[in-house]
Amino acid sequence: MFEKNKSEQLLRQYGLKVTSNRLLVLDVLMSSRTALSHGEIQKKIQGSRLDKVTLYRTLDTFVKHDIAHKVASEDRNWLYALHPIDENDSVRNDHAHFICDYCERIYCLPVETRNTVPLPESEEGFVIRTHEYRLHGVCPQCH
Amino acid sequence: MFEKNKSEQLLRQYGLKVTSNRLLVLDVLMSSRTALSHGEIQKKIQGSRLDKVTLYRTLDTFVKHDIAHKVASEDRNWLYALHPIDENDSVRNDHAHFICDYCERIYCLPVETRNTVPLPESEEGFVIRTHEYRLHGVCPQCH
DNA sequence: ATAATAATGCAATAGAGTTGCAATAACGGT
DNA sequence: ACCGTTATTGCAACTCTATTGCATTATTAT
Ligand SMILES: [Mn+2]
Ligand SMILES: [Mn+2]
Ligand SMILES: [Zn+2]
Ligand SMILES: [Zn+2]
Numbered sequence: 001m002f003e004k005n006k007s008e009q010l011l012r013q014y015g016l017k018v019t020s021n022r023l024l025v026l027d028v029l030m031s032s033r034t035a036l037s038h039g040e041i042q043k044k045i046q047g048s049r050l051d052k053v054t055l056y057r058t059l060d061t062f063v064k065h066d067i068a069h070k071v072a073s074e075d076r077n078w079l080y081a082l083h084p085i086d087e088n089d090s091v092r093n094d095h096a097h098f099i100c101d102y103c104e105r106i107y108c109l110p111v112e113t114r115n116t117v118p119l120p121e122s123e124e125g126f127v128i129r130t131h132e133y134r135l136h137g138v139c140p141q142c143h
Numbered sequence: 144m145f146e147k148n149k150s151e152q153l154l155r156q157y158g159l160k161v162t163s164n165r166l167l168v169l170d171v172l173m174s175s176r177t178a179l180s181h182g183e184i185q186k187k188i189q190g191s192r193l194d195k196v197t198l199y200r201t202l203d204t205f206v207k208h209d210i211a212h213k214v215a216s217e218d219r220n221w222l223y224a225l226h227p228i229d230e231n232d233s234v235r236n237d238h239a240h241f242i243c244d245y246c247e248r249i250y251c252l253p254v255e256t257r258n259t260v261p262l263p264e265s266e267e268g269f270v271i272r273t274h275e276y277r278l279h280g281v282c283p284q285c286h
Numbered sequence: 287a288t289a290a291t292a293a294t295g296c297a298a299t300a301g302a303g304t305t306g307c308a309a310t311a312a313c314g315g316t
Numbered sequence: 317a318c319c320g321t322t323a324t325t326g327c328a329a330c331t332c333t334a335t336t337g338c339a340t341t342a343t344t345a346t
Pocket of ligand 3: 100101102103104105138139140141142
């Protein structure tokens with residue numbers, strides 16, 4: 001038996017049917033350093049006839065099955081990215097988002113962010129379950 | 144001379160013309176514990192004939208003059224809020240946002256959040272200028 | 287009161303994302 | 317290799333938030 005490619009393995013591993021659309025979108029996400037919007041992904045796969053609705057649904061499927069996650073961009077669009085891998089090759093659900101002030105790209109940075117910002121005494125009744133740390137500044141591309 | 148009300152003073156202080164629309168919107172924002180969407184504000188001022196476009200522009204004006212700030216909500220709408228006041232009655236530009244998993248309301252919490260998450264060595268070329276800390280969990284209303 | 291300027295209301299428009307439904311493709315079982 | 321079940325896909329129409337252009341109206345300094 002031949003070894004299946006990585007994207008195909010990943011889909012089967014998550015119990016998803018292997019379709020050319022999903023493989024295509026997965027490849028795009030895997031080869032991007034930044035989180036991508038629906039529109040950006042469409043541009044990267046122009047030529048293939050993948051409908052925009054199917055792309056929305058494919059991305060939702062990835063998020064629902066926790067293959068990918070989505071981040072709200074500053075212009076209120078969703079950006080999609082696979083989970084970042086840390087130095088031990090393990091997935092980090094807990095990480096920071098870096099938003100460039102110039103190109104507005106969003107990077108997922110595998111940074112430990114837990115237990116860093118305690119609530120002040122005065123703010124009672126708020127129970128924290130998860131968090132997102134968003135950093136703004138200048139990215140390596142824009143120096 | 145009679146003492147002007149607080150909203151009117153605030154507008155003059157920021158060099159803005161005093162209009163009934165602006166006073167109305169300012170009152171709504173001042174009396175809310177959570178950040179409000181355009182739609183929520185419209186509901187609260189139903190009866191007044193303030194056009195939806197004017198409301199958008201009024202909110203933008205407040206943001207541009209730094210009377211208020213806006214936060215992207217989880218469902219991709221803008222939410223608007225005045226700057227939170229800390230225990231010394233001074234404005235905090237640097238604060239956290241608490242997003243309730245149930246009611247989805249966003250609260251501005253006057254929490255010190257500076258310099259809490261250093262980047263790892265491996266992530267070079269990112270220059271951090273500002274940040275936003277988003278906390279998710281259960282708010283006091285939803286216990 | 288008047289003039290200069292900014293704010294406002296209305297209609298049309300843009301853009302991201304969603305819904306319903308019929309056609310098609312994936313895949314386990316034979 | 318074929319079939320039947322079920323999930324995926326493409327298309328059209330639609331929803332919803334927000335924006336733009338422009339003529340009208342209100343605010344403020346003089
Ligand atoms: Mn991320
Ligand atoms: Mn805030
Ligand atoms: Zn950049
Ligand atoms: Zn709540």
